[in-house]
Amino acid sequence: MRTGRVEAFSDGVLAILITIMVLELPKPAGADWRALGHDVPVLLGYLLSFVYLGIYWNNHHHMFQAVRRVSGGVLWANLHLLFWLSLVPFITGWMSEEWIAETAHREAVSPVPVAAYGVVLLLAAGAYFLLQRTLIHAEGPRSRLAAAVGRDVKGKASPVLYVLGIGLSYVAPWLGVLVYAVVAAMWLIPDRRVERQVAHREDELQTEEG
Template identity: 40%
Template structure:
């Protein structure tokens, strides 16, 4: 299979995820500051989840520019990544209903860790599918950002039970690390 079909599927799923997430947003019950503050956790969760979906889409796009072919393993690892991304609307709804509390915030971290792990697995699968000497094989051998992100997510999951806000700050920190798409793929010829 050519990479274009996989990209089209990913684009479609990402569009649906973003649509579902925005449908989770609620208007304040009244026209008061207190009512606006009640929906702020949901709005903040939406913003963070939207940024993360955008980060994954951007980095997926750059990575797939180097894809030479798509194998069954590539398909399944991409599906695993998409599965994790489709859980984002559920996580923001839970945070919207329960607030910035330990279990929803830790669960969001579990989903983020799952997305990070499956993205890394997709990198491995694409490298395995590439021909000998392909640049992607070299690029995926230096996963400092990937492993650092995963370590921060795992720490933030535990921290959520001590301070959910510190945990959220850790998720924001990882997002900031990934704001610039992975330059290793962007430098691909």
């Protein structure tokens, strides 16, 4: 089957998740800048999760541009990825609200919500890797996607960094958040591998037609 319906469904789910996060942002308890400053942890948590969802949407789109068909296994692998991504609004709200509550009471910030945020990111990364391998299996080892993925250094480094961030959360929660932000920044750097493979294939087709 073609990839169009999978892409459209996934786009819709990711758009809903971003909308949910926006709707869950609390209104400032006042009408001055100090009130807005109180919600800075929530806004930063929203920003980080927005970036992560944007990265997954971008990479998901590019990955499916490099394949021509999907199998039943791909459909389930895609749903598996969307399941973990659907937890992002929930885990973001928990981490941000606990950070505000404990800071307001001058208590040490609990590492558990920050570590749980990292666990969700880790499992989402694992689900994305599984989807990627399922697509390559469906297309074959000589497919454009297999050629584009290559050694996938960033894909292999990310889980290691997530585990590091989870561990550092128990040392100091802000260190865990810092590691998660570093991974996000690493994926924001444009990766043209898939685009080059798709463009190369289009050039080959035009040459054959010519």
